[in-house]
Amino acid sequence: MNLTSWGNYPLIENKAHPFTQVKDLEDILAHHEDLIPYGNGRSYGDSALSKHIIQVKPHNLFLDFNETTGQLHVQAGILLSEVLEVFVPRGWFLKITPGTKLITVGGAIASDVHGKNHHNAGCFSECVAFFNLMLPSGDIVTCSHTENTELFKATCGGMGLTGVILDASISLKRINSRYIKQTTIKTKNLKETFAAFERYQSEPYSVAWIDCLAKGKGLGKCLLMVGDFQADGDLNYHPKSNLNIPFNFPGFVLSKLTVKLFNWLYYGKVFKKISQQQVDIDTFFYPLDAIGHWNRIYGKKGFTQYQIILPKETSYEGLEAILSTISKSAKGSFLAVLKLYGKANNNYLSFPIEGYSLALDFKIEKGLFELLDQLDQRVIKYGGRIYLAKDARVSQAVFEQGYPQAETFRALRRQYQMHEKFNSLQSTRLGL
Amino acid sequence: MSYVLIIGAKSDIAQAIAKKYAENNYDLYLAARQVNELNIFAKDLAIRSKQTVQCVELDILDTASHHTFYHALPEKPEGVITAVGYLGSQDLAQTDFKETHKIIDTNYTGVVSLLxxxxxxxxxxxxxxxxxxxxxxxxxxxxxxxxxxxxKAALSAYLSGLRNRLYSSGVQVLTVKPGFVATKMTAGMALSPRLTAQPEAVANAIYKAQQKKNNVLYTKGLWKWIMLIIKHIPEGLFKKLSI
Incomplete structure (x- = not known):
């Protein structure tokens, strides 16, 4: 059985090398080339695919927890969902969490993931006190904001190309409820959407679901959801039981018509301009995790997620151009996600910069990659970049224009001979 | 809180059982040889469950130490689960009595001494x-x-007798007969997935059977019927088979 990424595209032959003990990993490193670490297989594209895949998930013990400070030391294969199951009932939550809890801590660092609070809390690396990294030589180094800082900046967001993260110490934040008080703001167009993001910027969490098939004066209409934890003392958290998509849907299920219908219903079910709800952690942060294997709705050919970010100054003009191209193409998924991000960090390949990010799914079909190439040109024109954790197809030229520190990253890879040991399909394509 | 003592705690089945009991609010003694190798596992369990998990050194073959071992436990356990097992090599054991001895002593003599x-x-x-x-x-x-x-046949007979003896004292004895289980012991064997249980499934079945005060548990359950058939094959036929 070959390992796949979440997008089920591309598919390649590979051999999995799981490890539980560090000494087993030394052995794997000594005997194979073209290795790439793989967590829970939730990155969308080809960043964790290679001929030889190091499966980190079996390396999954909790090592230490400080009840006073909330500092948690774990092996890299621990899933965020495990952290939540253990610690939400004790009043702790992840400082930074992406839109799925089904990723490993190692993967969260390698993609330097971010979430609905990026505008005030930054990327995952902000909550990492330190991690231990196994280099190609088999040596283990401790990296933090103050120790081996070059390796730290290369590894956070480095897509597993610097070595294998063995364990990490992350800080959790105090919460006093399993509920979030959510406000939903319905907007009519992109201008209103931008204004709403600005107005609600002091809310800790925010994200917008945007209708990508809307055209003309409705372009950019969205439901903006903002919120913060309640303080009712109810920490009785039980993860929701899952629905499951048991098989790949046939290709015709997702057509322009069904997507339009879905978006109309989704947007239309909210009547009021501003409404308030109380929702639990799983509903607010991880809505799609409730449906096991939701990637199968895109059929066996798979899908890709296109996520880009534009600097704030060019966001409005750029998004208008990108959204109209998408809506004209009539491709594009149920829902696209729009969010205003905070300041960029110093990591070489971390995705976020201050500005607006758009993410949406496309099923793999004829004409798609031509469309994405067109969109890439617009992204470059407006000074933006694409997110490597989602990508399966971007060109080296487009990547390099978006990531000015790519060369620093390459130099560090060469310095430690990382390029001789760790490679993914993505790193090869991007010449990393 | 009440403790469960797990003997042979390094095995995959034992560790799955330990997790199960910790989840259900039991404190644990994990007993094994060179038990310090279990410290990291014990710490993980303690963090996840908030239960007390103590590692205690035990050599199942050193029967002379068993009395001291048991009576040195800070608090007597409410229950004991032995997951000691040594498959050994049949081929080697046929010609080398040392191997035979080790198989018998690990699976039977040592366990009986402690129990x-x-x-x-x-x-x-x-x-x-x-x-x-x-x-x-x-x-x-x-x-x-x-x-x-x-x-293992001797152990099953021992447990059966023990159950009979302790019934009047209100002490429960559960005999567990796993079929194939996907563990370190069976790694590399070509096992039918339909007949092979995961350690977690075995642990769940054991916990349930123990809480319900059952006597004998086959896991997977299908093995109960397979063994019923195998036990009833006439010896004249059985001796010719290769199963």
């Missing part, structure tokens, strides 16, 4: 449970593993 001591204590306290992990291999001797199988 004798614990049974005394539980009988006097009129409470407790004993879970002994035997094997379907003990239900009928086959050429591929009859030395291991005979030791």
């Amino acid at each position: 004798n001591i614990i049974a005394e204590d539980f009988e006097q306290r009129h409470s407790g449970f004993i879970v002994g992990i035997s094997s379907v291999a003990g239900d009928r001797g086959r050429k591929s593993n009859y030395i291991y199988g005979s030791a």
